[in-house]
Amino acid sequence: NRLKASREVESVDLPSCRLIKGIEAGAEDIDILPNGLAFFSVGLKFPGLHSFAPDKPGGILLMDLNEEKPKAKELRISRGFNLASFNPHGISTFIDSDDTVYLFVVNHPDFKNTVEIFKFEEEENSLLHLKTIRHELLPSVNDVIAVGPAHFYATNDHYFTDPFLKYLETFLNLHWTNVVYYSPNEVKLVAEGFDSANGINMSPDKKYIYVADVLAHEIHVLEKQPNMNLTQVKVLQLDTLVDNLSIDPSSGDIWVGCHPNGQKLFVYDPSNPPSSEVLRIQNILSEKPLVTTVYANNGSVLQGSSVATVYDGILLIGTLYHRALYCEL
Template identity: 50%
Template sequence: MAAMKKLLISALVAALAVFFGHAFLKVKKLLLVNRELPMKPLNCHYLKNIEFGAEDITILRDGRAFLSTGLKYPGMPSFSDEPGKMYVLDLLHPKPAPVELKVKGELDLHAFNPHGISVYTDEADDSVYVFVVNHPNSKSQVEIFRFVEDETLVHLKTITHPLLHSVNDIVAVGPEHFYATNDHYFHSETPHFLTVILGLPLCDVVYYSPEEVRVAADGIQSGNGINISPDKRFIYVSDILDHDVDVFERQDGEHLLFIKSVAVGSLCDNIEVDHVTGDLWLGCHPNPLKLINFDPKDPPGSEVCVLLLFKMHNCVGMCNGLKNISCRSSGSRTFTPTSR
């Protein structure tokens, strides 16, 4: 009996040693502990009027950019107790300056907590719809606005659904139609930590329309940024924990067919697509440990990666590593390249 007990204890200790050893290696890989990022000084300047950075930016063909600011997110640093705000910025102006957008309609602005955003232009009447992921009081929902003159957003609709349980980012494909990424499967910390350590791909991409809501793609460790190709054929999803960008092709019925994964080598957050070339611009976190333990005296810095699109015989491919921009910023402001 004593020998059996000793054997069971030894087996338990060995199992725990294997688990914690695997966990250590997984966290080390996730946090990119051994990666060294060369610094590249950039000719940039801070944008005034935005003191606490922007979580997401999306750009129209005419050069106007929409920005979401003031996100409060569990486990991430927060720079202000004020509610979140939306801004618009004319990137073609010689001295671009963000302008805060007024919001009209039935929306609790005191609890406004904007995350990922997307813009859809209706070709029928040129109406511009702004989609915003919102986390009021730690909830997960999507707000749809119409952008009108005088820098105003008119709130049209709030969307909630059980499948939209931990939305991070969104890409609009119609006036009330979109794809959204979920970045968590479990909401409690312990099971979520275990899914990260074990590398379980439990997250998904959800398609929403007024007629149906369903999972369009799954098998993702943590879905973050999402965007669409200029020809509307491909959907791009950044799997921030897997350090890559997944490419999907839209199928009939708005199913997503997995095509390939492109390794980024960094924690890719948001994706913006060049309207002309189709290249992907990725906002990344080169040092996640510093991001979590944020110190304004020793900020984590930022990284911009570019995935260059190339076409050959009707096939679409991507290559990375050709362009890489890094910078050290305070993490609480937004900056733009300075014109030369």
């Protein structure tokens, strides 16, 4: 039941969609700046997950959604950063008061856990590596939401780091995963008790933090306190495995990349591939939030959708290890 192993989806198509050239091995997370520049985290490799490019390191791609026919181009990363072991997962951008753009990237070099902070240098089309963060409270990082130039909330999708203990933890349904707040002065646990904490994001007014619990099929709404602690406000139950969360800055709607059937995701069969599903959640704080299926596919076009995000009538859908889709809404 946690993997929704028997669930099949009925197709929900959009009128105009195309696969994005140059993305063949996953675009696990996508974050779009207010000016329409979209960052893609590509090439994730994870124990137990399929990969279409097992020997190629991951990277960060950039796409300008204001162009008539936008293309995804790989960003250069400054010297001194180990590109060979770059294995990017969740990403988040932060714009400082002086308009400096920082990109936070969850990284799994040699299947370890770090958060990398880069400065985006638009004129050079590059990322300048500033800092690598490792911490005992960040043993199994999945996603981050940046709240300052070196400040973020992060989800841990497992409590343990040992592969066997990770498996046992999931099998026993321990609900030990958590959310951590990190700053240069303080690192602390701010929410716990999740089955498998995954995507994380923040409301446009910065009052609420949203956390996707992938194996519990839930989105948690948490209120941000002045000391950066989080208190639970509500839980929205869904009928699918919820992965990354994106926020429409103008409406506050939550866009969710989902896995209708988790079994197909982890046991890859090209003749019966994992399906994709995109949900839009309106008025999550109300008594009856409106949940709409905007896109669904049985894997014939897009396999394993992990993120969906919107900008000016454009919807981008990324996947764990497959292609990415550019759609007009």
